[in-house]
Amino acid sequence: MGGRRLLAKMAEAVVLVLLCFFIFGPITGLVLWSVALRWYWPHTLPQEVGMDYWLQALGLRKSLAIGAVSITDSFNTSLVIALIVVVAVMIIATPVGYVLAKYSIPFKSAILLLFLMPQAFPQQPVFVNLLLIFSKAGLAGTVTGVLLVHLMVCLVFAVWITSAAFKSVPPELEEASRSIGASGLRTFVRITLPLAAPGLLASAVFVFLTSLDEFTGTFFIGLPFVTTLPMMLYSFSGYNLQFASVIALVLLVPSILFMVIIERFLKAEYIGGIGV
């Protein structure tokens, strides 16, 4: 029995090592490349390491020798877009989440369908046709166009998550508030909203992350004029591995931060839509 248990523990350890290699191997590559000043085949590790590309990328040093520019502009573009999208999406999505959670309305299935379709079908053809529509409207290649496409992508998730948040507020509490004479609005502000707040916050954070990482929509609508961080990464990925690795790691930071903070508020299904 003791031998079998030892065997099981060893098998577990092997699984752990394989999993670590599978998950962290690719990331290690990024880290190594981001600090590799010289790394020529067949050397196993970089021959010369340093933070030059990091300093250059973060705008802390300017050097023409390593042929890369700063990421601060595209970082700011991404940040501004993401913040506007968060505000706009939360204003539009919160009432929808509330209505879907608390009211029985006609055509509810059709409305749910509209907000579920983008998750059930590939979105790329939609972006392609938005490009066509936006080109005629003069929105292609503009920040406004990118904002609109991010708005569409994020709205779906925001509606789901806010509606889950409102659904989790027990109706008994709202009824109790109404029965002692509080108005509908007062009940919403004093009872429903505070109780749903963590879910709403999770939704806002999720929208921020989705917008920050959005690639495909920005690729079709924004390029070549709107350069967000993922677009910057794409344009460097072919020929400047160090710089691309730095941007990739910069994009990893918010992802990991938010994973730790909001994951427990989120249902697994939402998460699959990030950064497509």
Place this chain on the structure above:
Amino acid sequence: MRSGSSVANAKSMERKGRGGWLLPFLLLLPAIGLMLALYAYPFASSIYRSFLSSEGTLTLANYAKVRELYLRDVLFSLEVSLLSTAIAAVLSIALAAYLRLASGSIVRLVGAIYRFPIFIPFVVVAQMMGTFLAPHGLLNIFLAQIGLVNLEAPLQLLNWKGLTFGFVWKQAPFMTLIVLSGFGMVDDTYIEAARSVGARLPQVIVRILVPMSRATIAVALILAFTSTVGTFTLPYMLIGGKIPTTLTVDIAHRVTYFGDYGVANALGTLAYLMVIFTAVYYLRYTVRRGIYEYQER
């Protein structure tokens, strides 16, 4: 007359308070308008335009061109999506079963680290895989160190193999998260009962956990498959215009190089068709169950 109208007023107020539909519809209007304009219209347009020639007449020429030029790629997309979803499904069920059934410090560690890839966007995954799987990338170097690969003839992975690896890397943890939530709802008593009549681990998984979590596993499979069929970023950055490539890459080429929306939309419509069965199942399941249901954790 006066009293009549005030009664009507009171009635209408009561109806609103109890869930009349005018106020809710006003609240829904902006979001529905946006979704119709920015999603439903271009979605319908992508199907309609796949049957339009460049002169605007109805035609099947776009599909003929797809058959002539891109049949290999359409099949390639389907093969890679099916293969990576299948591999990710097996891995995620095994991992979720391990996390559900085992206990101890190693399990807690595994439970913490397996989620890592879930939040990482595809653009970062693509960059990672590009450097990790390259002929002289970290994987080949590592395998050469332990003597499995000769670096003069390294593994060529920037093709369907690397693409599958990348998709599995991203989708398997995500599927594990969903499957595990399903396994979590299977009561311990079933597992103990099976064990007490002598069921071994594989039997517990195949006979108890998986059948009792069928619906959850189906959702995990569907979301992963749909996402894989529709993902543009990873194949575009990892294998680009190589032959064969995925239809998402072909769509981008058709649009950016040729401005050919007809063929791009025919390819897009084929992508819709690839997921039509899974999409219908998912939509029916989710609408019936209600999208807002909080999962018990």
